[in-house]
Amino acid sequence: MIEVVSFVSGAPVVVPVAEASRPRPLRVLVVANQKGGVGKTTTAINLGTALAAVGERVLLIDSDPQGNASTGLGVPRAERRVTLYDVLMGATPLLDAVTATRLPGLDLAPADPDLSGVEIELGQEARRSFRLRDALQAVRDSGRYTYVLIDCPPSLNLLTVNAMAAADAVLVPLQCEFFALEGLSQLMRTVDLVRGSLNPRLEIQGVVLTMFDSRNRLSEQVAGDVRSHFGDTVYRTVIPRNVRVSEAPSFGKPVLVYDIHCAGSQAYLKLAREVVQRERARREAA
Numbered sequence: 001m002i003e004v005v006s007f008v009s010g011a012p013v014v015v016p017v018a019e020a021s022r023p024r025p026l027r028v029l030v031v032a033n034q035k036g037g038v039g040k041t042t043t044a045i046n047l048g049t050a051l052a053a054v055g056e057r058v059l060l061i062d063s064d065p066q067g068n069a070s071t072g073l074g075v076p077r078a079e080r081r082v083t084l085y086d087v088l089m090g091a092t093p094l095l096d097a098v099t100a101t102r103l104p105g106l107d108l109a110p111a112d113p114d115l116s117g118v119e120i121e122l123g124q125e126a127r128r129s130f131r132l133r134d135a136l137q138a139v140r141d142s143g144r145y146t147y148v149l150i151d152c153p154p155s156l157n158l159l160t161v162n163a164m165a166a167a168d169a170v171l172v173p174l175q176c177e178f179f180a181l182e183g184l185s186q187l188m189r190t191v192d193l194v195r196g197s198l199n200p201r202l203e204i205q206g207v208v209l210t211m212f213d214s215r216n217r218l219s220e221q222v223a224g225d226v227r228s229h230f231g232d233t234v235y236r237t238v239i240p241r242n243v244r245v246s247e248a249p250s251f252g253k254p255v256l257v258y259d260i261h262c263a264g265s266q267a268y269l270k271l272a273r274e275v276v277q278r279e280r281a282r283r284e285a286a
């Protein structure tokens with residue numbers, strides 16, 4: 001059992017266990033959904049923090065030109081000297097773009113608005129869809145991390161395709177709202193396309209229901225529909241709508257640091273344990 005005891009001045013105090021110290025292969029998870037505002041960035045930041053808090057070594061790659069994950073982790077624009085743009089354009093190794101966050105165990109490869117130019121600048125260049133996968137190889141070889149999380153933009157553009165081509169598995173945040181299932185089907189078709197062409201081994205890590213409001217009947221209904229269509233792919237953990245979660249980024253902090261006791265923080269810790277359990281089950285089955 002891995003327990004987070006507390007956060008002292010922003011640093012998670014972790015009781016490490018044998019499992020956490022054993023060398024494990026890196027898992028690259030892409031946080032994707034072509035819809036905006038469904039909780040991708042919030043999940044990337046807070047799942048990343050929660051994984052670090054339970055003893056994983058995490059790199060968060062911000063692959064959205066809006067750079068919300070970078071801002072939310074307290075890395076201001078002025079400090080983003082080397083960004084994912086430089087990496088995808090081939091100017092810099094990915095490890096040179098990595099910056100530490102204030103949280104031990106969680107590093108960041110930041111983004112800035114230049115990233116939106118990548119699609120046009122790469123044009124029809126060979127291996128344009130494999131830029132991130134190629135850049136990640138040195139990170140895989142380095143053994144520095146146990147998880148890479150990639151935060152995607154709200155579209156199925158070249159950045160998302162690069163992320164899916166580079167990843168081992170997809171983690172889908174899904175907001176409990178009326179068109180959720182249609183959006184999810186479209187995303188699953190894209191994953192199938194990527195499997196058929198760029199990355200045959202791409203798996204689905206899971207679907208996480210976000211911004212769940214137990215007072216809202218629609219939330220319950222959508223959650224039920226999603227579970228009956230996608231079964232165990234959907235995590236048992238549900239992320240509740242919680243005002244502390246939405247306040248935290250304006251302080252440049254993950255919600256786990258802003259208020260570890262709130263329902264949102266506790267849910268992201270539970271999600272991290274579920275993600276780790278799935279990975280362990282997958283390794284044991286292999």
Ligand SMILES: Nc1ncnc2c1ncn2[C@@H]1O[C@H](COP(=O)(O)OP(=O)(O)O)[C@@H](O)[C@H]1O
Nearest residue numbers: 036037038039040041042211240241242245246
């Ligand atoms: N569990 C939650 N409770 C309350 N607000 C949330 C929650 N998750 C996300 N939000 C808020 O919803 C908005 C969209 O979330 P975000 O993670 O930026 O979505 P995306 O990256 O998919 O566009 C943000 O303002 C964020 O703070």
Ligand SMILES: [Mg+2]
Nearest residue numbers: 040041064068
């Ligand atoms: Mg986002």
